[in-house]
Amino acid sequence: xxxxxxxxxxxxxxxxxxxxxxxxxxxxxxxxxxxxxxxxxxxxxxxxxxxxxxxxxxxxxxxxxxxxxxxxxxxxxxxxxxxxxxxxxxxxxxxxxxxxxxxxxxxxxxxxxxxxxxxxxxxxxxxxxxxxxxxxxxxxxxxxxxxxxxxxxxxxxxxxxxxxxxxxxxxxxxxxxxxxxxxxxxxxxxxxxxxxxxxxxxxxxxxxxxxxxxxxxxxxxxxxxxxx
Numbered sequence: 675x676x677x678x679x680x681x682x683x684x685x686x687x688x689x690x691x692x693x694x695x696x697x698x699x700x701x702x703x704x705x706x707x708x709x710x711x712x713x714x715x716x717x718x719x720x721x722x723x724x725x726x727x728x729x730x731x732x733x734x735x736x737x738x739x740x741x742x743x744x745x746x747x748x749x750x751x752x753x754x755x756x757x758x759x760x761x762x763x764x765x766x767x768x769x770x771x772x773x774x775x776x777x778x779x780x781x782x783x784x785x786x787x788x789x790x791x792x793x794x795x796x797x798x799x800x801x802x803x804x805x806x807x808x809x810x811x812x813x814x815x816x817x818x819x820x821x822x823x824x825x826x827x828x829x830x831x832x833x834x835x836x837x838x839x840x841x842x843x844x845x846x847x848x849x850x851x852x853x854x855x856x857x858x859x860x861x862x863x864x865x866x867x868x869x870x871x872x873x874x875x876x877x878x879x880x881x882x883x884x885x886x887x888x889x890x891x892x893x894x895x896x897x898x899x900x901x902x
Contacts, residue, residue, distance in 0.1 A: 737756065765818055765887065788826075791825040792824070
């Protein structure tokens with residue numbers, strides 16, 4: 675579906691009256707491919723994942739990839755502040771799925787800002803203690819904390835309750851995404867025995883914090899294929 679329109683466009687004049695129709699077919703194919711990728715990500719959950727890796731390394735790989743470059747190009751009015759401090763600690767699971775989770779958080783944050791704004795992404799080791807109000811309902815222990823905060827439109831309490839539901843979105847239909855981005859964040863975090871906290875104020879922005887258990891085992895190289 676995507677290949678044939680590209681071949682047709684190569685031999686079609688710029689002023690051809692049918693060019694717009696072919697381009698629409700190509701764009702529809704691209705959107706369908708993105709939806710299939712997200713559905714495959716959800717379908718592959720709960721599989722054994724024994725890679726041991728640094729969250730900071732996964733994030734760095736994301737920030738040097740084409741998806742992040744495209745995000746910045748599509749939202750040039752946004753400033754990004756990155757601060758990674760968890761390289762000395764490892765976690766166990768799927769680095770590919772965690773990378774997808776990071777990019778979904780960044781994309782969701784960028785699209786929550788219709789105008790200029792900023793996104794803060796940072797990681798750090800942390801210890802959750804019994805009765806810790808800042809980490810309510812998270813069992814005590816050692817964690818790697820990933821935070822993505824934006825200065826966007828924020829969410830109401832009702833929106834927060836629905837944010838991880840499949841295909842729930844406050845965005846204009848057809849603008850971007852598949853409606854599965856935050857569902858993938860939720861399932862990926864839970865599959866890694868992690869926890870999610872959300873703090874949002876309408877008109878001021880949203881902060882999403884993910885807590886992943888620290889792995890004490892020695893690091894092993896990632897051996898799984900990319901999600902294509």
